[in-house]
Amino acid sequence: MRPGDLAPRAHYADWARHLPARADRFIPGAFGENIVLDGLTEADVCIGDRFDLGTAQVELSQARQPCWKLNLRFDLPDMARQVQDSGRTGWYLRVLVPGRVAAGDRMVLTARPNPGWDLARVQHLLYRDATDRAALAEFARLAGLSNSWQVLARRRLDSGAVEDWTPRLSG
Template sequence: MAGFDILELRIGRSKPLGAAGALSAIDKHKVGGALAAGPLGLDGDEQADRKYHGGPDKAIHAYAVTHLPGWADELPAQAQRFRPGAFGENLVIGGASEADICLGDRWRIGSALVEVSQGRQPCWKLNLRFDVTDMARRVQESGRTGWYFRVIEPGLIAAGDRGVLVARPHPAWTLNRTSHLLYHDRMNRMALAELARLPGLPDNWRRLAEARLSSGRTEDWSRRLGVS
């Protein structure tokens, strides 16, 4: 593919979310100018729960702006919430979605070199963010999850920058295919074994694939999705 555009750059700090006041930095604000991108993400950005968010494999979150009208149509009562930044993304992406992005892709954005590490595994905080009790499950089933970049070479990123593909080592592993395997074709043993062998795959995803192969079962998603 030719590339994608950075339409907005967003960062945020942790603050209470929902009635219980769970800390989250999902509410990210738009910033002008360039920000430094380093191993732990964009300068000034924060993640509330570093066990499940942030870290080198989840340094920068990206979301495709093309998904927003579809969400608004699907959930008209929350339509006004589906604006750039709605999903807590750092990079609002134009011109690409999960169908166009592959695991392991390396992209030059501004002066930074980033690599696609994994798709987002949605959690219960999305239910609170949108006031939709099953929003995390909807995101998971739809494949419109967004994705994470790890930073290979630190640099500056700004709105208006264009992502230029530098390397695509796993062209067969689009994020759409990966999502379909994880959440729909869940016990495809051949595909799981192939996924587990991919160089650069985050350890948690490798363990997930290996656990399914050894147990013959899918892991329990209820706690992550916030469903009983």
């Protein structure tokens, strides 16, 4: 297994209800993910969670950050912003132990080192309460957090400012 982009299956129906004129586009893989999962959303998983998936062992390193390519894929100039604002982003898994993963395999939680840091809380910090210094400092120290998000948190702490999202969201 290679590192994975994961999306909860429930998000497709949510997007189809939200954007009915484009409902036919909300199918597995529509957001560029290579793993689709039933039963978990961003509110159910935490930074650093470890899972057995097939014969592989994986770790949740960060939520996905939507980019301007979604605007093109869905023919909506603000789709990336809508995904970010909704919190329905999915997440990235890093491979700890390579193995085989197949359709129908279960993803079983084996460790949760950061139980107070579910992805819904992380997204609230990053996109709504973005300059909460105490939370950013704690966030930067989380076990299993991706290097890029450690850098992002430290940059916000050093500057006291939030980075410009326009290039990522608008291209």
